[in-house]
Amino acid sequence: MNAKFVLTLLTSAVLAACTTVGPNYEAPAAHAPAAYRAASPAGAELQRDWWLMFDDAQLNALEGQALQASPTLAAAAARIERARAVFGATRADERPRLDVGASVTDLRTSAKSVTTPVLGGQPIIFDGTQTGIQASLGWEIDLWGRVKRQAEAAQAQLDASTLDAAAARVALTADVAAAYWQWRALADEANALQRLRDSRAKAFQVAQTRFDAGASTTQDLERVRAELAAADADLADLPRREALVLNQLAALTGQPAAGLKLQAAPLATPPQIRAGLPSELLQRRPDLAQSLAQLHAATAQVGIAEAAFYPSIRLTGSFGYQSKELGDLISAPARLYNVGPSISLPIFDGGRNQANLAGAKTQVDESLAAFRGRMLQALREVDDALAELQGRAAVVTAQNRTLASAGEALKVARSRYDQGAVSYLDVTEAERTPLATERALAQLRGAQWAATAQLVKALGGGWTPAGPGG
Template identity: 45%
Template sequence: MSKTFHARLALLGLTALLLGACTLGPQYQRPEIAVPPVYREDAPWKEAAPADHLPKDDWWRLYGDTTLNALQNEARLANQDVAAAVARLERARAAARISRADLLPRLDLDPSARRGRTPEDLAPGTGGFTATSLQLPLDLSYEIDLWGRVRRSVEAAGAEYQAGAADLHNLLLSVHAEVARNYFGLRTLDAEIALLERTLSLREQNLRLVESLFKNGQVGRLDVARAETELASAEAEAAGLRRLRAQLEHALALLVGRPVADFSLPAAPLDLEPPAIAPGLPSALLERRPDVAAAERRMAAANARIGVAQAAFFPAVRLTGSAGYGSNELSSLFSWDNRAWSLGPAISLPIFDAGRNRAGLEQARAAHEEAVANYRQSLLIAFREVEDALSDLRYLAEQGQAEDRATSSAREAAELSGKRYRAGLVSYLEVVDAERTALASERAATRILGQRLQAGVSLIKALGGGWSDEVLPMVEPAGG
């Protein structure tokens, strides 16, 4: 190729570089959001403290339960919703790399070989002939990004990829939270079932005592019937709790990606205490909630697409070129005289599109407004969820303390009523009433403890589980 050709090519490249500095569309800025200085439910207790103490990944280790740790690890590796989300993220990553590839020229090798005969009527005077055509061109195609359409497309695709990464983290957080909630619910039922089993043993003893007194003529048949009723009621309640436990066990099997028939958890006591969790500052939710980060990244993507839509109003310039060899004989294909090349721009200028580009710009702007509203709504939901969890923890703690006092008094009353009955001072109805009250108080105290553990999980999830938007990935080049 001549020096003149190289000079023209360099001039075209320099022109493209200078003109490519223009990028249409608004520069992205995160919208202003009114953020309270402290959480409403946290303010009566203490000044908001940083939440950096939350483990960045395995937040459930705060509870110190080895079985829960094993379930969480299994869920992370085998949950099928998580597997699908990982595949979606890879798809978004590939799409971002495709968009990024448009920043560079495309070079294709398009060899072709053809042999054919041209008839006499189409080539008079030749008697017809047979010819071979060999082509070995290297084709270049490059869009000169004068108005930033390609760069805005890359920006949008990269933001969507980051939103997909945040979605994956949010799904992981939700799955881990559901595993913890179901696990604590199951352990709460274990404690209730154990309580009912002790009650069954006590009521069997009471039934034997009442039957003995009835045989001796000290009490009537009514007391026997009441004792039998209380025993059967406790058996029915225990069966109902076992049914609920089986359902929670099935839910855990699904969360950890195992068939229900192959999954079981032995009964274990509920001997955990809710850990202390500092909620931090409300402003930290902008960085600590993966769903908020996903909404913010989609807002950035929608902002970039406004620039793409605006670029459609301006000329599109594409540089095309081809260089290679052509011949009708393979032996002379690479002869210097058989070289061929072409280079030149192609310009497309919109003249009349029946309002298509205007509608596209309006559509992009409306999509951005929708993304802004979704982002603000995600923050409002985040604040509400933290406040809900804080109020749950606060009032459940107060409720638990009151229920513990009620349980202690109810147990004492049940013991006294049993002694009074054996002494013949009261009817069996008083014993039944006292034992029912004691059992109800003990079960209520157990459920409140389980609810406190679940409320702690809800607070950790509402705070983002120690996640930070600093881990959002960048898009590497397509060749990486």
């Protein structure tokens, strides 16, 4: 019996390796353009912990806090573990299952049952204790590769969960940097706006003196008063804007906003980051790799659905001992066993299998379209960030020219005031353009840094396929 059983197992294993129905997964072409629409500047290459390139201790601390305390990353990690458990359970279906059990049963049969044996007109009654020990083995012979496709789909889903966590890490770290840089830009704007407001206050004092002396009109006085009020309004709105940014930063780093203690420092021009080629994007963004993993899983599901049309063969067997006396349990006369295959062939299912197959194929089409859409979106995000950086840089250059010219005009106004040729009101008027330009430059630098964070996210934040776990 044992030799036959082993031979049956070996034969079944050979048969199970013969056929795997359904399409094999092939990665689709990315169809990336040769270059981005905006010229890709030369610059630093992103690394996994890309924020270190900025050499900012406060940013490094915020990123570390976010990676440690983010609920988003914790949820992503839990999804990985769940997918790993599903994969492990699926792989178990590829192997035989062996169960061992023991039983002790008090047994008495009925003397009145129609199944009670009769000998000499008297019913035979079984009454006593029965002890048994038995091992059972079950294994589905995977002739059509259904179980293999299930494991393939589970592996692809595990890959997708891992890549989802990597994408969440990229998004989180980029969002933390964007919020931090926005807060610093607001601090720069507050300084410029305070200087502008002080200048408007001096202008109003001069205008009020001139008006009281009858040297200017009510219209001149009210115009300066309106400009001072506008500066006061903008300055009063800054705490609200700063609070919103700090609240966002606190949520991203998993701590109360009151616990954030940041020191403001002026923002310089952000360093350039190498964007590379569009064809490299698939190897740089974990969300694109995740989309391909989901397509892989959907493709494997087609094979699972096709296998449902074919016979299912299961090999079962058991071996054990059963005896009414415990002392005679492990003995040849108490031995029992059975072995044999069972086959199930779908004949009529009301169209269920055909509907499942059609649904699986539709899921492949949907996953393929989702990948192509995500690829187009990724290309657009890089192009948008590059265009934003280039456009803002051009405006900064123009504003610096404006600041230089306005600074020269202010020097002339102060010189003429020192010579008694003009009033101090003319000096304050000359201060209007350079101070307003300084505020505009602070806002532009904030926009440049925001675009830098956008580019980091669009390029995948230094992720590489060799280490998608994030």
